[in-house]
Amino acid sequence: MLFMLLGFKNKAETTTYKCMIQMTNYSGEGAYVIISLLNPEGKYEKTLYVQGDDDEWYSEITAWWKFQGKRRTDIDAITGATISGGGRMISVIEIENSKIDTGYKIRFETAVENQEYYKDDVEFELTSETIKNKIEGTGFIRYVRMMAQ
Amino acid sequence: MTISIWRYSHLTLAISSSIFILLAALTGIVLAFEPISNQLKPYAVKHADALSLSKTVENLQAEYDEVIHVEKDKNNFVIASVITKDGKNETFYINPFTAKKIGDIIEKAPFFKFVTNLHRSLFLKSTGRVLVGFISFLLFLMAVTGVFLIIKRQGGVKRFFSKMIKENFNQYYHIIIGRYVLIPIVIVTLSGVYLSLEKFSLLPSEKKPHDINEELLVGTPKIKVQDFSLFKTLTLNDIQRVEFPFSDAIEDYFVLKLNDKEWLVNQYNGAIISEKKQNLVALVSSWSMLLHTGQGSIMWSVILLLTCIAILFFMFSGFAMTLNRRKNSIKIKNKFSKDAAEYIILVGSETGSTYGFAKALYKALIAEGKSVFVSELNAYSSYKKAEHLVVFTSTYGDGEPPTNAKNFEKLVGHVYQNKILKYSVVGFGSLAYKGFCKYAIVVDSLLQLHQKFIPNLSLHKINNQSFDAFKDWASSWSKNKGLNLKIEKPVNTPQPKNSKLFKVVSRSMVNSDNSFLLELELAQKLKFNSGDLFKVYPKNEQRERLYSIGKINENIVLSIKKHEFGVCSGYFSKLKKNDMVLADIKQNKDFNFPVNVKEVVMISNGTGIAPFLGMINNQDSNSVKSHLFWGGRTKDSYQIYSELIDKAFYSKKLSGLYISFSKEESQKRYVQNSIVEKSDLISRVLKSDGVIMICGSIAMQNDVLETLESISESKLNRPLNLNQIKTDCY
Numbered sequence: 001m002l003f004m005l006l007g008f009k010n011k012a013e014t015t016t017y018k019c020m021i022q023m024t025n026y027s028g029e030g031a032y033v034i035i036s037l038l039n040p041e042g043k044y045e046k047t048l049y050v051q052g053d054d055d056e057w058y059s060e061i062t063a064w065w066k067f068q069g070k071r072r073t074d075i076d077a078i079t080g081a082t083i084s085g086g087g088r089m090i091s092v093i094e095i096e097n098s099k100i101d102t103g104y105k106i107r108f109e110t111a112v113e114n115q116e117y118y119k120d121d122v123e124f125e126l127t128s129e130t131i132k133n134k135i136e137g138t139g140f141i142r143y144v145r146m147m148a149q
Numbered sequence: 150m151t152i153s154i155w156r157y158s159h160l161t162l163a164i165s166s167s168i169f170i171l172l173a174a175l176t177g178i179v180l181a182f183e184p185i186s187n188q189l190k191p192y193a194v195k196h197a198d199a200l201s202l203s204k205t206v207e208n209l210q211a212e213y214d215e216v217i218h219v220e221k222d223k224n225n226f227v228i229a230s231v232i233t234k235d236g237k238n239e240t241f242y243i244n245p246f247t248a249k250k251i252g253d254i255i256e257k258a259p260f261f262k263f264v265t266n267l268h269r270s271l272f273l274k275s276t277g278r279v280l281v282g283f284i285s286f287l288l289f290l291m292a293v294t295g296v297f298l299i300i301k302r303q304g305g306v307k308r309f310f311s312k313m314i315k316e317n318f319n320q321y322y323h324i325i326i327g328r329y330v331l332i333p334i335v336i337v338t339l340s341g342v343y344l345s346l347e348k349f350s351l352l353p354s355e356k357k358p359h360d361i362n363e364e365l366l367v368g369t370p371k372i373k374v375q376d377f378s379l380f381k382t383l384t385l386n387d388i389q390r391v392e393f394p395f396s397d398a399i400e401d402y403f404v405l406k407l408n409d410k411e412w413l414v415n416q417y418n419g420a421i422i423s424e425k426k427q428n429l430v431a432l433v434s435s436w437s438m439l440l441h442t443g444q445g446s447i448m449w450s451v452i453l454l455l456t457c458i459a460i461l462f463f464m465f466s467g468f469a470m471t472l473n474r475r476k477n478s479i480k481i482k483n484k485f486s487k488d489a490a491e492y493i494i495l496v497g498s499e500t501g502s503t504y505g506f507a508k509a510l511y512k513a514l515i516a517e518g519k520s521v522f523v524s525e526l527n528a529y530s531s532y533k534k535a536e537h538l539v540v541f542t543s544t545y546g547d548g549e550p551p552t553n554a555k556n557f558e559k560l561v562g563h564v565y566q567n568k569i570l571k572y573s574v575v576g577f578g579s580l581a582y583k584g585f586c587k588y589a590i591v592v593d594s595l596l597q598l599h600q601k602f603i604p605n606l607s608l609h610k611i612n613n614q615s616f617d618a619f620k621d622w623a624s625s626w627s628k629n630k631g632l633n634l635k636i637e638k639p640v641n642t643p644q645p646k647n648s649k650l651f652k653v654v655s656r657s658m659v660n661s662d663n664s665f666l667l668e669l670e671l672a673q674k675l676k677f678n679s680g681d682l683f684k685v686y687p688k689n690e691q692r693e694r695l696y697s698i699g700k701i702n703e704n705i706v707l708s709i710k711k712h713e714f715g716v717c718s719g720y721f722s723k724l725k726k727n728d729m730v731l732a733d734i735k736q737n738k739d740f741n742f743p744v745n746v747k748e749v750v751m752i753s754n755g756t757g758i759a760p761f762l763g764m765i766n767n768q769d770s771n772s773v774k775s776h777l778f779w780g781g782r783t784k785d786s787y788q789i790y791s792e793l794i795d796k797a798f799y800s801k802k803l804s805g806l807y808i809s810f811s812k813e814e815s816q817k818r819y820v821q822n823s824i825v826e827k828s829d830l831i832s833r834v835l836k837s838d839g840v841i842m843i844c845g846s847i848a849m850q851n852d853v854l855e856t857l858e859s860i861s862e863s864k865l866n867r868p869l870n871l872n873q874i875k876t877d878c879y
Contacts (some may be wrong), residue, residue, distance in 0.1 A: 016232070016236055016237075016238065018215075018217070018232075018395065018396075020395045025358060029348060053257075056266060056270075056272075056274060057274075076256075086358060088392070088404075090217050090218065090230075090392065090395060091238075092217070092232060092238030113275070113348070114275055114348075145395060145396075147395070147396055149214075149215070149232060149236060
């Protein structure tokens with residue numbers, strides 16, 4: 001009974017989103033992209049996805065590393081290889097439904113080894129409207145598209 | 150002393166980068182195992198390459214809610230990223246025939262991650278990668294300078310792969326292995342450099358975006374994905390990766406990454422809406438990655454592994470050679486300037502070993518109160534007060550001057566000599582080379598043609614740095630000068646530190662040739678073989694004496710000739726049973742009984758028979774046919790050996806015995822006469838890659854080599870292959 005309840009609870013509360021990140025034509029190594037959930041105060045709440053598996057470089061993504069570096073939550077399951085310039089990447093992320101339309105934000109941070117670091121390449125508030133839109137990036141990301149499953 | 154520019158750069162590069170290369174080679178050995186272990190994982194599906202893309206897509210879409218992408222990794226395992234029926238996003242290996250999961254993605258083990266980081270950046274991130282890329286380039290330069298060194302040594306590009314003579318273990322294998330791993334090293338280093346360059350966007354990159362043909366972005370005619378004709382013709386062999394459309398929107402399409410291009414494909418009708426060819430930079434990158442890491446090929450990974458091991462060996466043998474050369478190049482501090490000295494000694498030496506002899510002569514002359522000046526042949530100049538010139542020179546390769554003598558020929562024509570000098574040339578070399586002392590002959594003739602030089606003694610050749618031969622020359626030279634020189638052995642002979650005790654088992658009577666056999670027992674366990682050397686230091690003498698060992702029933706048998714004033718042989722001839730002898734055994738692998746050959750011919754005269762007495766009585770050599778030639782003075786000379794030889798003959802360990810006597814009434818024959826008679830046997834052995842072993846006097850060796858050469862030329866139409874000859878002569 002309890003298991004069923006928990007199972008039900010989980011399913012009811014989170015939604016899986018397909019998320020496509022289209023990169024610009026930068027040159028050089030593959031980019032690191034970190035997708036995080038920010039609470040209404042603008043603080044990191046949870047790491048949703050990590051693109052780039054060479055942890056040597058994580059500390060270069062300074063804003064996020066202040067959060068992740070301290071907590072060191074296990075991110076192996078949500079880690080993928082870097083994306084190179086012009087490439088696109090589809091990842092699947094899970095967001096709790098309670099975070100939608102309640103002031104939470106999603107942030108896409110990007111960095112390329114030995115090049116710039118964009119703290120908020122893409123950042124927007126999670127609402128039932130924004131989540132369907134195509135959002136333009138300001139750094140290495142050309143745009144992001146999300147789609148609920 | 151001068152060393153050639155190639156050797157100098159080869160060495161400088163090696164010294165400057167050694168620590169990094171050591172690290173890279175060690176980590177490289179570890180990393181070679183990663184692709185091997187990955188390849189051995191059971192995720193490869195047979196015949197998957199032939200499966201069509203449409204079938205694969207159909208299987209996947211039937212099995213899962215949604216497919217994000219499918220790709221083939223470097224090991225040819227098929228990976229799918231999907232959303233399963235219960236809404237979870239997962240990525241795993243699949244069997245494309247069923248689309249079912251067959252395994253989780255291989256995680257790079259933290260250990261390999263650690264080693265990889267060390268290998269490519271020494272944990273220094275970007276700085277480290279620049280450094281490692283640069284070191285990789287230095288290693289490439291070492292390969293290049295190494296090639297030049299081999300070409301020079303072998304005497305031409307065409308002879309790059311021709312056989313070489315083994316004089317010294319480190320040198321021999323440095324070159325032999327160098328020739329084989331040259332290509333892998335060039336590939337590894339260049340790909341390493343490329344991968345580092347790529348890291349720093351130093352390569353031109355032209356990443357053109359796709360140019361989408363808008364007219365083809367139409368939803369009609371609507372065809373099922375598995376019916377796309379494009380997908381039907383493509384097999385998994387053509388595909389690297391397929392990304393499925395993000396949504397149902399017409400602007401979303403399939404992305405097909407093929408081996409050399411990328412296609413965007415309309416998700417409703419299968420039309421190609423854009424094509425992008427892979428550029429050269431990307432192509433070279435992916436090849437560099439494959440070649441450098443060995444991903445996807447067990448065989449190449451193994452080659453990379455062996456290359457790393459070879460690099461370690463190069464470091465070891467290279468530095469060992471350098472240290473050895475250092476040791477040999479004895480610095481001589483001249484007391485007199487070139488214009489003040491009466492005696493001039495000029496040295497031509499590649500490895501520096503000839504300097505030892507020059508130093509010995511220098512010391513002896515100084516002790517006599519003479520003024521001497523020593524220098525290298527390249528520093529040949531005018532000498533104001535000089536009366537006598539001595540040239541000591543080795544030969545490089547097939548008759549080339551050694552590096553520090555390269556300019557001598559030119560100088561000798563230009564430099565004006567005030568006085569007339571009496572000269573003597575001594576050549577150092579090895580009989581194993583065809584051009585034995587060839588450069589010394591050149592120097593001798595150059596001086597002979599020169600007006601200001603008159604010969605003093607004829608050219609003297611010395612084999613294998615024999616100190617006795619050098620002493621012979623020195624005594625006749627000093628006699629000629631009216632001097633009484635005391636020449637001391639140049640290199641500091643190691644004191645008999647490691648001496649061991651041996652007990653006398655028996656000693657034969659001294660026969661009419663003044664020869665006798667001595668059998669010794671080991672007081673402690675020691676490994677040795679017939680052909681190794683018994684090393685004795687006679688009392689009050691620095692110089693060791695060496696005797697060839699015959700090993701019989703684990704005992705040492707020596708055949709010794711008693712010399713009238715011989716300290717050592719005199720001592721041995723007085724030994725009685727149970728006396729103890731202090732000596733050592735020196736390995737002499739080049740003169741041990743060969744394995745893996747069909748036939749062996751042993752040629753000896755006088756006491757040179759000793760190692761062969763052991764070899765023909767050895768239990769293990771049954772499968773090898775052996776023939777023994779021996780030359781002695783009289784029948785009586787043979788008596789002391791007959792028992793041991795008969796024993797071998799009757800137990801069928803010896804197939805043929807050919808004896809000749811030089812001072813017998815009935816016959817006056819030398820060992821080479823018997824060889825000529827048996828030239829059929831000799832040519833058969835040479836032809837079937839057998840080995841000929843020679844032990845005895847140098848004079849006999851020279852005559853025998855000449856005889857063998859003429860047999861080889863006349864019967865086999867080829868020059869004698871010196872790799873088939875083993876000698877131990879004195």
